[in-house]
Amino acid sequence: xxxxxxxxxxxxxxxxxxxxxxxxxxxxxxxxxxxxxxxxxxxxxxxxxxxxxxxxxxxxxxxxxxxxxxxxxxxxxxxxxxxxxxxxxxxxxxxxxxxxxxxxxxxxxxxxxxxxxxxxxxxxxxxxxxxxxxxxxxxxxxxxxxxxxxxxxxxxxxxxxxxxxxxxxxxxxxxxxxxxxxxxxxxxxxxxxxxxxxxxxxxxxxxxxxxxxxxxxxxxxxxxxxxxxxxxxxxxxxxxxxxxxxxxxxxxxxxxxxxxxxxxxxxxxxxxxxxxxxxxxxxxxxxxxxxxxxxxxxxxxxxxxxxxxxxxxxxxxxxxxxxxxxxxxxxxxxxxxxxxxxxxxxxxxxxxxxxxxxxxxxxxxxx
Amino acid sequence: xxxxxxxxxxxxxxxxxxxxxxxxxxxxxxxxxxxxxxxxxxxxxxxxxxxxxxxxxxxxxxxxxxxxxxxxxxxxxxxxxxxxxxxxxxxxxxxxxxxxxxxxxxxxxxxxxxxxxxxxxxxxxxxxxxxxxxxxxxxxxxxxxxxxxxxxxxxxxxxxxxxxxxxxxxxxxxxxxxxxxxxxxxxxxxxxxxxxxxxxxxxxxxxxxxxxxxxxxxxxxxxxxxxxxxxxxxxxxxxxxxxxxxxxxxxxxxxxxxxxxxxxxxxxxxxxxxxxxxxxxxxxxx
Numbered sequence: 115x116x117x118x119x120x121x122x123x124x125x126x127x128x129x130x131x132x133x134x135x136x137x138x139x140x141x142x143x144x145x146x147x148x149x150x151x152x153x154x155x156x157x158x159x160x161x162x163x164x165x166x167x168x169x170x171x172x173x174x175x176x177x178x179x180x181x182x183x184x185x186x187x188x189x190x191x192x193x194x195x196x197x198x199x200x201x202x203x204x205x206x207x208x209x210x211x212x213x214x215x216x217x218x219x220x221x222x223x224x225x226x227x228x229x230x231x232x233x234x235x236x237x238x239x240x241x242x243x244x245x246x247x248x249x250x251x252x253x254x255x256x257x258x259x260x261x262x263x264x265x266x267x268x269x270x271x272x273x274x275x276x277x278x279x280x281x282x283x284x285x286x287x288x289x290x291x292x293x294x295x296x297x298x299x300x301x302x303x304x305x306x307x308x309x310x311x312x313x314x315x316x317x318x319x320x321x322x323x324x325x326x327x328x329x330x331x332x333x334x335x336x337x338x339x340x341x342x343x344x345x346x347x348x349x350x351x352x353x354x355x356x357x358x359x360x361x362x363x364x365x366x367x368x369x370x371x372x373x374x375x376x377x378x379x380x381x382x383x384x385x386x387x388x389x390x391x392x393x394x395x396x397x398x399x400x401x402x403x404x405x406x407x408x409x410x411x412x413x414x415x416x417x418x419x420x421x422x423x424x425x426x427x428x429x430x431x432x433x434x435x436x437x438x439x440x441x442x443x444x445x446x447x448x449x450x451x452x453x454x455x456x457x458x459x460x461x462x463x464x465x466x467x468x469x470x471x472x473x474x475x476x477x478x479x480x481x
Numbered sequence: 482x483x484x485x486x487x488x489x490x491x492x493x494x495x496x497x498x499x500x501x502x503x504x505x506x507x508x509x510x511x512x513x514x515x516x517x518x519x520x521x522x523x524x525x526x527x528x529x530x531x532x533x534x535x536x537x538x539x540x541x542x543x544x545x546x547x548x549x550x551x552x553x554x555x556x557x558x559x560x561x562x563x564x565x566x567x568x569x570x571x572x573x574x575x576x577x578x579x580x581x582x583x584x585x586x587x588x589x590x591x592x593x594x595x596x597x598x599x600x601x602x603x604x605x606x607x608x609x610x611x612x613x614x615x616x617x618x619x620x621x622x623x624x625x626x627x628x629x630x631x632x633x634x635x636x637x638x639x640x641x642x643x644x645x646x647x648x649x650x651x652x653x654x655x656x657x658x659x660x661x662x663x664x665x666x667x668x669x670x671x672x673x674x675x676x677x678x679x680x681x682x683x684x685x686x687x688x689x690x691x692x693x694x695x696x697x698x699x700x701x702x703x704x705x706x707x708x709x710x711x712x713x714x715x716x717x718x719x720x721x722x723x724x725x726x727x728x729x730x731x732x733x734x735x736x737x738x739x740x741x742x743x744x745x746x747x748x749x750x751x752x753x754x755x756x757x758x759x760x761x762x763x764x765x766x767x
Contacts, residue, residue: 165665185668192669198662202684212670
């Protein structure tokens with residue numbers, strides 16, 4: 115089911131929670147609404163569901179405006195962050211609730227609940243009460259309850275926030291599978307960019323009630339439209355440069371002036387993967403000391419300190435780390451292969467600048 | 482009875498402090514036991530002792546006296562009318578207050594508390610000033626032959642006023658702690674407002690509601706001050722149980738006032754037992 119928001123505004127008191135938001139979700143897409151807490155993403159989800167009404171603007175489903183259509187008739191499945199399971203009902207009764215309301219015959223209800231229980235791995239738990247379930251089980255019940263009446267779109271508010279790391283990983287895979295199997299439009303809210311990157315077809319990034327960028331995970335990672343997105347999605351080294359003697363500088367680091375005159379300023383950013391590191395002090399242009407190594411699984415994050423005290427973050431594979439004989443406290447040298455101009459004196463945002471060769475983008479460098 | 486009922490059904494007591502119990506601990510327990518024995522248990526037991534002092538025969542005769550039976554009937558009738566009304570009102574008001582933000586919300590909340598802070602006698606007088614012969618609406622009522630003061634309607638009004646807060650006060654904290662999400666979930670699943678209330682809201686507040694009703698009932702049957710003002714004390718007609726007890730006591734009857742009082746005392750004991758049972762039940766459901 116395609117969903118479109120056009121110039122939607124919603125206030126809570128005087129503060130605008132959703133400020134002139136427009137976007138389109140295509141039929142069958144898996145969309146992440148990503149942003150820090152208080153950025154309006156949950157409110158947008160509730161507006162789509164009909165749990166809130168917009169102050170102005172239009173919400174369209176398959177091209178038809180649904181602003182005044184009550185929640186009950188929007189045919190959406192909503193999974194609350196707290197799951198909001200009916201505490202006094204068994205798992206079976208929870209999942210069956212929407213079907214009972216629709217007055218399905220009980221044989222059909224039982225068949226449907228059993229089908230969902232199989233899909234959600236809830237068999238054998240149907241007679242339990244919510245307080246007898248683990249966090250992951252509760253969430254699957256909440257999803258089953260939302261899916262039971264066969265909604266056109268599934269909305270999930272922070273679906274992975276309240277479960278522990280291992281289960282979270284499983285749930286992500288599982289959500290992708292459900293999306294593929296059921297060919298359902300799914301919109302979920304998250305503040306975790308890694309989660310949004312891994313799971314969704316497209317990401318809509320929110321800040322202060324506004325949409326900052328819409329794009330595929332690769333697009334928002336590689337071509338952030340502004341500094342907020344650049345910083346929020348993945349790790350980025352951000353520097354403010356000042357042009358002196360024809361070059362843009364920050365401490366020891368030096369970049370082309372991009373046509374700016376002496377005394378003018380610009381901001382640039384570069385991803386850790388764009389920083390090449392060697393244990394050979396003469397290999398690259400800048401010298402630093404490796405201060406700290408973070409293990410992120412296959413990849414390692416390095417924090418290097420320049421003589422001025424400036425910290426630069428890089429990323430390296432385990433093999434390269436071992437091959438170079440790197441260790442905390444060792445002197446290293448590094449170079450910056452590419453960077454993006456985030457803003458110049460007056461005009462915001464330029465494009466990507468490759469210093470050495472072309473950059474191979476590394477996705478999933480979130481953390 | 483006029484103290485604020487605690488939201489006992491939602492907030493489980495914190496676990497008692499473990500460890501060595503010193504002299505101070507036992508002193509506190511001793512004071513509490515002594516105090517409640519002297520002021521609560523002894524008087525209650527004494528009522529039964531006095532009532533049965535002349536044996537079961539006089540006790541029974543006091544209870545089946547026609548005027549006493551009439552008082553029992555009237556008390557029950559007032560409770561049967563006021564308790565459901567206040568239950569419905571209490572659920573509606575607490576739902577509005579706990580789950581919605583609206584202009585005048587805090588005002589409504591203070592209004593619900595008003596009967597707690599007003600002397601019941603004053604409450605009774607308010608109704609006399611409104612409906613009495615010289616009252617605001619007195620003339621109009623007389624012309625239309627409607628009798629409110631010194632009749633059942635006035636006593637019902639006074640009782641509704643006094644027992645107004647009990648159900649709402651019990652439900653507001655429960656409803657507030659539950660939030661709106663379960664109800665919103667029901668809405669997204671296609672339930673309308675009534676279905677949501679019936680299938681989701683009501684089951685989750687049922688024990689709190691039940692306890693609120695029990696308290697409301699105890700107060701409705703036991704109310705003296707407000708009802709005394711509007712009743713007119715017509716024996717066999719407008720005497721409730723508490724009014725009957727007072728009247729018998731003023732007549733220096735050695736057994737009858739205590740015999741009738743045992744009925745009210747039993748009501749108190751039943752209320753207390755129900756409260757304990759509900760607390761136990763909610764604790765085990767959590």
